[in-house]
Amino acid sequence: MDLLDESRFAGIHTFVYVGLRFDWTSGVAEFNFRHEGDHEELSFTDVVVFPLPEAVPAQEQRETFERVLELLYIATGTIYYKAVAPRSVSVESVSLAPAAVRWAQHLYRDGLAEFAYRWSLEHVLEVPLKANFKESLSPRCDHADSGRPPLVGMGGGRDSLVALEVLSAAGFEPATFMVEKRGRGARPLTLSAGATRGRAFAVTRRPDEDMLRKLANNTLRIGHVPVTAINSIAGVALSVLHGLGPVVMANERSASEANTVWCGRSINHQWSKTFEAEQLLNEAVRDHAGIDHASFSLLGGMSELVISRLFAATSRYDNVVTSCNVAARRPGGGRWCNDCAKCRFVFLGLAPFMSVERLVSIQGRNLLDDSKQISGYRELVGMSGHKPFECVGELNEARVAVQLLARDPQWRDAVVVSDLSNRLPPVRQADVDKVWRVDPAPGAPVAYRQALEVWPASAKAGQGGS
Numbered sequence: 001m002d003l004l005d006e007s008r009f010a011g012i013h014t015f016v017y018v019g020l021r022f023d024w025t026s027g028v029a030e031f032n033f034r035h036e037g038d039h040e041e042l043s044f045t046d047v048v049v050f051p052l053p054e055a056v057p058a059q060e061q062r063e064t065f066e067r068v069l070e071l072l073y074i075a076t077g078t079i080y081y082k083a084v085a086p087r088s089v090s091v092e093s094v095s096l097a098p099a100a101v102r103w104a105q106h107l108y109r110d111g112l113a114e115f116a117y118r119w120s121l122e123h124v125l126e127v128p129l130k131a132n133f134k135e136s137l138s139p140r141c142d143h144a145d146s147g148r149p150p151l152v153g154m155g156g157g158r159d160s161l162v163a164l165e166v167l168s169a170a171g172f173e174p175a176t177f178m179v180e181k182r183g184r185g186a187r188p189l190t191l192s193a194g195a196t197r198g199r200a201f202a203v204t205r206r207p208d209e210d211m212l213r214k215l216a217n218n219t220l221r222i223g224h225v226p227v228t229a230i231n232s233i234a235g236v237a238l239s240v241l242h243g244l245g246p247v248v249m250a251n252e253r254s255a256s257e258a259n260t261v262w263c264g265r266s267i268n269h270q271w272s273k274t275f276e277a278e279q280l281l282n283e284a285v286r287d288h289a290g291i292d293h294a295s296f297s298l299l300g301g302m303s304e305l306v307i308s309r310l311f312a313a314t315s316r317y318d319n320v321v322t323s324c325n326v327a328a329r330r331p332g333g334g335r336w337c338n339d340c341a342k343c344r345f346v347f348l349g350l351a352p353f354m355s356v357e358r359l360v361s362i363q364g365r366n367l368l369d370d371s372k373q374i375s376g377y378r379e380l381v382g383m384s385g386h387k388p389f390e391c392v393g394e395l396n397e398a399r400v401a402v403q404l405l406a407r408d409p410q411w412r413d414a415v416v417v418s419d420l421s422n423r424l425p426p427v428r429q430a431d432v433d434k435v436w437r438v439d440p441a442p443g444a445p446v447a448y449r450q451a452l453e454v455w456p457a458s459a460k461a462g463q464g465g466s
Contacts, residue, residue: 004218012037014088015081020073022066027052031073033080044080047206048072048234053242061240064140067289068237070094074104075230076205081108082115083211083220087123088130095134099287103280105129110271111226114389117262118223125265137290144293144445148245149198150174153235157323158311158346159250163298165314167248170451174248177201177238179231201242203234224389226272229281236285236294247295248448251278253439254304254393260386269389275300278443293445298452301439304349304393305401312353318362325390338365341388344376349393351411352404368405368414377416381424396431403427 018032027050035042057065074091081089091104108127116124150167152174154160167174175198182204214220228251235247255273258266271277278297285294299307311321322328322335323346336343347367350359360366367373378384381402382395392398405411406421440449 004221006221008219009035009037009040009042009084011039012042012084012086014090015077015084015086016089017073017077017091017093018043019093020069022069024052024056024062029069029072031076033077035080035084035086037086042084044083044208044211046076046080046208048076049204049206050238050241051201051203057241057243060140061243064289064291065237065240067137068233068240068285068291068294070096071100071103071284071288072230072233072237074100075107075226075233078107078112078225078230080208080211082112082223082225083214085115085119085121085124085221088128090130092130092132095132097134097136097284097287099136099280099283101129101131101133103284104131106277106280107226107229107272110268110277111229112223113262113265113267113271114259114269115221115223115225117260117267118389119221122263125263136287139286139292140290142292143239143246144447146245148243150245150248150448151201151235151239152176152248153231153250154178155231155250155323156321156328158321158350159252159299159307161317161321162307162310163248163250165310165316166298166451167448172451173198175199175201175242175244177203177235179203179205179234182206201238203238224269226277228270228272229277230272232272232278232281232295233285236289236291239294240289240291246293246445246448249273249278249295249297250299250307251297252299252302252304252307252393254397255391257387257394259389270391273297273391275442282443296441296443296445296448298441298444298448300441300443303397303435303437304345305352305397305435306438308346308349309353312350315358318358321362323391334364336363338363338367339373339376341376341380341390341392343367344373345380345390345392345398348377348380348398348401348405352401352408356410366414368411368416371415374416374419377420381420383420383423394435396427397435399424399427400432400435403432 012035014036016034016036018034020031022029029048031046033044109125112124150172152164154176180202239247251273255270258268260267282294285291324336324343326337326340327334344367347363379388380398402420405417411417
C-alpha cells in the first residue's frame with residue numbers, strides 16, 4: 001500500500017457538523033458531516049440504528065432522547081474529523097448547553113491526543129470548536145434513583161462481565177447492550193449474557209461507505225478515537241428510549257495512567273475511560289438533557305489485577321470472554337490473536353489466579369512460555385519503549401503479576417516469567433498495596449457502591465492462587 005499523501009486535502013480548513021435526523025418509525029439516526037475547503041469538500045453520513053420499544057415513548061421522553069442523540073452526534077464526529085484533521089471544527093448546527101461544549105472540547109483535545117501524537121498533528125491538541133450555546137436544563141430525572149434496571153455496557157472482556165455479575169448478585173436485574181458495527185456479527189458473549197441476565201440490546205453503527213473505501217485506499221487518516229465516550233453516550237440514549245436506569249460501564253482505575261508525554265501533554269490511549277472523562281460526560285448529559293447519574297463506572301476504584309481475580313472466581317464465561325481488538329477486526333478471527341499487547345496483558349493478569357490448563361483453555365496458547373512474546377512483555381513492565389497504546393493495566397500491575405508468578409511453581413519456569421523476574425527489581429510494598437487497594441467507585445451512586453461490598457473479600461484475599 002502506498003504511503004498516505006498528507007497534502008492531498010491540505011486545502012480543507014474546517015470540519016462541519018451539518019445536521020442530524022432521527023426516524024421514529026425505523027429507529028435510524030443519520031449524522032451528517034462535511035470537510036470544507038476553499039476548492040473542495042468531503043461529505044460523510046454515519047448511520048446509527050436503535051432498537052425501538054414496543055410502545056411509543058411519551059413526548060418528554062422523546063425530547064430527552066433527542067437531546068442525548070445530539071451528544072452522540074458530537075462524539076461520533078471525532079471519527080470523521082480525524083480523516084483529514086483540519087484546524088477548525090464547527091458544531092454550530094446544534095445548539096449545546098455549556099457543559100456539553102466543554103465535553104466536546106475535551107473529546108477532541110484529549111480523546112484524540114493519541115491520534116495527534118501518532119500523526120504529529122500538534123494543532124489537534126488545541127483545535128478550536130465553534131459552537132452555539134443554549135441554556136442549561138434543570139435535572140428532570142435521576143437515573144440512579146429511578147428504580148429502573150441498569151444497562152450494562154458489554155465489551156466482551158473480564159471487566160464488563162465482573163460488573164454484570166456484581167449487579168446480578170445484588171438483585172439489580174441488569175439489561176446489557178453492545179455497540180456493533182455493520183458487518184461484524186454479535187459476539188457470543190452478548191447472546192449468552194442476554195439470555196441469562198435479562199434483556200440484551202444492540203445498537204448498530206453503519207460507517208459511511210465512501211469513508212471506508214477511502215480508508216481502504218489509504219486516502220484518509222486512521223487513528224484512535226474516544227470509543228468509550230461514544231459507546232457510553234449511545235448507551236444513555238438507548239436507556240432513555242427504553243425507560244431503563246443508569247448506564248453502567250466497567251472502566252478500571254488503571255485507565256488513568258498515561259502512555260507518554262508529548263508537547264507538554266499527557267497522551268492516554270484510555271482517556272475516555274478515566275474518571276475525568278466520566279465526569280465531563282455526566283455534566284454534559286445533566287446540562288444538555290436534564291439527566292443525573294446517566295452513566296458511571298462500577299469498577300473505577302479497582303486495578304486490572306483485582307478485576308482479573310474477581311473474574312477468575314467464576315468459570316461461567318471462560319468459553320466466551322474476549323478482549324482482543326485485533327481478532328475482533330478479522331472476519332472469523334476468533335476471540336484472541338495472541339500476539340498483541342492486550343492479549344499479553346490479559347494472560348499475564350489472569351495467570352496468578354488460574355491454573356495453566358484453565359488459562360490456556362481460554363486463550364488457546366501459553367503466552368508466558370513463548371519466547372517470541374518476551375519483547376512485548378518487556379514493554380508491558382516498562383523495560384523498553386513506553387506503555388503500549390492499548391487498554392492494558394499499569395506498569396506496576398504488570399510487575400506485581402510477574403512477581404507473583406515467579407513464586408508460583410506452576411508458572412515460575414515459563415520463559416517469559418523467568419526472563420522478566422531475573423531482570424526486574426522487587427516492587428516496592430507501597431506500589432503492591434496500591435495495586436490491591438479497592439476504593440469506592442468515585443462516580444457510582446451509593447446503592448451501586450454497596451453492591452460491590454460482597455466482592456472485596458475475594459479481591460483482597462491475597463496475591464496468588466488458582
